[in-house]
Amino acid sequence: MALLDKNIVEQLKGYFNNINGNIEMVSFLDDSEKSKELDSFLTEVDAISDKVNYTKKTFGSDADFEKMHNITRPISFTLLKDGKKSGINFNGIPGGHEFNSFVLAILGLAGMGKKLGGEQLIKVESVTKPLNIETYVSLSCTKCPEVIQALNIISMANENITTSLIDGGVFTEEVTQKNIQGVPVVYINGEKASVGEKTIEELIDIVTNA
Structure with a gap:
């Protein structure tokens, strides 16, 4: 059964065919039903476009590839632009409100989305240590995509920063272990750094002060 609506496929075809270069989606799967999905x-x-490949x-x-891209879970995938690390990972299936985050990440890597500039870019470029940002979300959360999309934009501006969406509905054991009561929750290098809705300015401050 197709997971993508025909109208959405046609819309994406129009966007993806305008991409310069190549976007690659690399998955890391186990034998679970969620991995099959x-x-x-x-x-x-x-199948939508030869500009976006799987x-x-x-x-x-x-192991070397997974370490380089901060892949620590199955049922996940990372995005590459022209064979190079993007720093953008998804753990789970980016459906619901996070489907737009997935599409905007692809378009952003292709140079067709929002970019940082001015003081924002200077701040993010100043980060010199590796930052592994993990954000727990629910696919029904209406405020999570804004945080995910902002962090993806931040990650694109500095190769030291990796950002990962984690679907709490798939990784329930982690949610329980971390006692996560509400989303989005942002962890940076394993430490809780942010809870709830944040602007991109607030997230830049959190990231650059981590």
Whole structure:
């Protein structure tokens, strides 16, 4: 059964065909049902345009690649632009309100989305240490996409920054372990850094002071 609506596919075709270069979605899967669902989702996206392509890996089969891209869970994928690390990862299937975050990440990497400039860019470029940003969300959360999209834009501006969406509905054990009561919750290098709705200015301050 197709996961993407025909009208959405046609819209994406128009966007994706204007991409310069190549965007690659690299998945890391196990034998779970959710991994099969993610595989189907990315396969459908791959079929939309030859500018956006899909590569499937088994989680744990390429340790060096996973380490480089901060991949620590199965049922996940990372985005590459022209074969290079983007710093943008998704853990789970970016459906619901996060589908737009997924599409905007692809368009952003292709140079067709929002970019940082001025003081914002100077601040983000000043980060010299590796930052692994993980944001727990719910796909029904209306305030989560704004945080995810802002962090993706921040990550695109500095190769030291990796940002990962984590669907709390898939990784329920982590949610329980961390006692997460509401989303979005942002962790930076394993430490809780932000809870709830934030502007991009606030997130830049949080990231640059981490």
